[in-house]
Amino acid sequence: MKAADIVKLPLWTLALASGAKSFRDNKVIGSPTLNRWGLHRARVKLAHDLAWSRRRRLAARVSDEDRAAFDRDGFVVKENYLPTEEFSRLREQVFAFEGPAREMVQGDTITRRLALDPKALSAMPAVRALLARPDWRGLLRYVGSFDQEPLHYIQTILSHVREGVPDPQTNIHADTFHPSVKAWLFLTDVAKDEGPFVYVPGSHRMTAERLDWETGMSLKAADNPDRYSARGSFRVGPDDLARMKLPSPRTFAVPANTLVVADTVGFHARGFSARPSRRVEIWSFGRRNPFLPWTGLDLMSVPGLAERRIPALWSALDAGAKLGIVRNSWVAKGLKTPLQD
Numbered sequence: 001m002k003a004a005d006i007v008k009l010p011l012w013t014l015a016l017a018s019g020a021k022s023f024r025d026n027k028v029i030g031s032p033t034l035n036r037w038g039l040h041r042a043r044v045k046l047a048h049d050l051a052w053s054r055r056r057r058l059a060a061r062v063s064d065e066d067r068a069a070f071d072r073d074g075f076v077v078k079e080n081y082l083p084t085e086e087f088s089r090l091r092e093q094v095f096a097f098e099g100p101a102r103e104m105v106q107g108d109t110i111t112r113r114l115a116l117d118p119k120a121l122s123a124m125p126a127v128r129a130l131l132a133r134p135d136w137r138g139l140l141r142y143v144g145s146f147d148q149e150p151l152h153y154i155q156t157i158l159s160h161v162r163e164g165v166p167d168p169q170t171n172i173h174a175d176t177f178h179p180s181v182k183a184w185l186f187l188t189d190v191a192k193d194e195g196p197f198v199y200v201p202g203s204h205r206m207t208a209e210r211l212d213w214e215t216g217m218s219l220k221a222a223d224n225p226d227r228y229s230a231r232g233s234f235r236v237g238p239d240d241l242a243r244m245k246l247p248s249p250r251t252f253a254v255p256a257n258t259l260v261v262a263d264t265v266g267f268h269a270r271g272f273s274a275r276p277s278r279r280v281e282i283w284s285f286g287r288r289n290p291f292l293p294w295t296g297l298d299l300m301s302v303p304g305l306a307e308r309r310i311p312a313l314w315s316a317l318d319a320g321a322k323l324g325i326v327r328n329s330w331v332a333k334g335l336k337t338p339l340q341d
Helices: 003-017 032-036 039-061 064-073 084-096 118-123 125-132 134-144 208-223 238-243 306-322
Strands: 075-078 099-106 109-115 151-159 181-186 197-199 250-252 259-263 268-270 277-286 331-336
Touching: 032 039, 032 208, 039 134, 039 208, 064 075, 064 134, 084 125, 084 277, 099 118, 109 306, 109 331, 118 125, 118 306, 125 134, 134 181, 134 259, 134 277, 151 306, 197 259, 208 238
Parallel strands: none
Antiparallel strands: 075 259, 099 109, 099 331, 109 151, 151 277, 181 259, 181 277, 197 250, 197 268
């Protein structure tokens, strides 16, 4: 072991008690020997056991129907989520809003995000009302397994808008080794061949077959030529799904005003787009240390702080990039609207 690795060893070891997932960047997490002895398997199983324990304590926040659907499939789909007039008002406000935009380029696709910060929410009262709905809040908390306020954005996916390799998000994958929540309230219709959300039903459950597959992946992940897999976001193919006794992926070709909430430890992707297309949504994301036994006690979910997290995060990334500490993929693009090309 190199001298630099010996210095990093205590930090790598402490990271085992967090959501750290990179096999390539952490030589404890990525150790084939330790993973052969069961390290990754134990982290995965403990994280999932704790998540389901927390969900039992949050179960009263969701309907029996939604809870059963999520427990079975790993996602909940609700078409015509908002009353027609409410949705029309929300979409009108969102499409007219112009705010500081960040964009990330992946292959031939651009992802644009506008933060739902205090200024944005003041300009869009219908969005503020959406985020305050008890059913919205309860469902995101149950799926995410924490009484935590997710990060909320207006997100636009612009497919086939530049020269490049295919969008890597179209490869079916798990975001990380533990449960987390993402939600999409689609503001535009999503066609089957225009980048729909894709999910493998039931793949959020850590079955014996999934645990065996996770263990096998962990033995070679650090040297995986796919950098996403090497950093803990495992890609999966049809043979892998068959080995885990999982069904074919489901494609969510849905009309506007459909809400999808999913646990992205389950296998999912952005479907292929056959042509240049634009998808706009209210997009939410929540992920917390998976080894916490409690559901709440999240200071950053306090009203007044929660809405300011995204601008603070972006500022920190900018500062880190200037110092050469981090690589910031989210580039500031000035003021933009969600529909702007």
